[in-house]
Amino acid sequence: MNIQKEKTNELTNIKNVIAIMSGKGGVGKSSVTSLIAVSLKNKGYKVGILDADITGPSIPKVFGINKKRASSIEDGIIPVKTATGIEVMSINLLIEQEDSPVVWRGPLVANTVKQFYTDVIWGDLDYLLIDLPPGTGDVPLTIMQSLPVDGIIVVSSP
Ligand SMILES: Nc1ncnc2c1ncn2[C@@H]1O[C@H](COP(=O)(O)OP(=O)(O)OP(=O)(O)O)[C@@H](O)[C@H]1O
Ligand SMILES: [Mg+2]
Structure with missing residues (x-):
């Protein structure tokens, strides 16, 4: 099956897309995503986190940016930067x-998550980490089928 992959906007260039997934909920996906983001950032890479957990977003809270709001311009949505310069997009940063x-x-x-990839002005990123909701529902399927994912990390409980 050949499915057309989504493209980012002209202001964005992402080198690696990594999805963090799990079969079960609450196993530590968001924690692992955040820790990897911080360690890649510390190594000097440009990092973004796409919070694909629309009904249970937790990334903004981890980085203490949950009171901030993403803004939007004609060219797209501007993500929120953490104190250490990690770009974050989450539904949490859009709702009132x-x-x-x-x-x-x-x-x-699923469409919202796709738009977080296509319509957010991520700029130049070495890594875009995608924090997925648990399981094999609509969002993980959409991400795997329609985004150019370079690698996945599966978090499991022992
Ligand atoms: N390695 C770990 N050791 C101990 N506690 C952990 C570990 N990883 C995560 N936790 C704790 O487990 C809880 C769930 O973690 P987290 O939110 O990262 O999981 P999740 O897989 O993203 O959950 P969800 O499926 O709800 O998105 C949190 O309270 C977190 O502090
Ligand atoms: Mg989570």
Whole structure:
């Protein structure tokens, strides 16, 4: 099956897309994603995190940017930078109140995640880490099928 991969905008150039996934929930995906982001950043790479967990976003809270809001210009959405310069995009940074529930059907959720790849002005990145929701639902399937994923990390419980 040959599925067309999504492309980023003209202001973005991403060298490696890495998805962090798991079969079960609560095994440490978001923690692992954040720790890898910080260690890559410390090594001098340009890093971004795409929080693909739309109904349970946790990346903004990890980095203490959950009170900030992403802004949008004509060319796309500008992600929020952490104190150490990691670019973050999450539904949490778009909704008016960070604790509002996101009660959306699968296709809408999957489209939002795709837009986080295509419409966010990530700029030049060495690594884009994608923090996935658990399991094999709409979002992990959409990411694997429609984004040019270079590698995956599967987090499991012992
Ligand atoms: N290696 C670890 N050792 C101990 N506790 C951990 C470890 N990794 C994560 N935790 C704790 O487990 C909980 C879940 O972690 P995390 O949010 O990273 O999991 P997740 O897989 O992203 O969850 P979700 O499926 O809800 O997105 C958190 O309270 C976190 O502090
Ligand atoms: Mg998580």
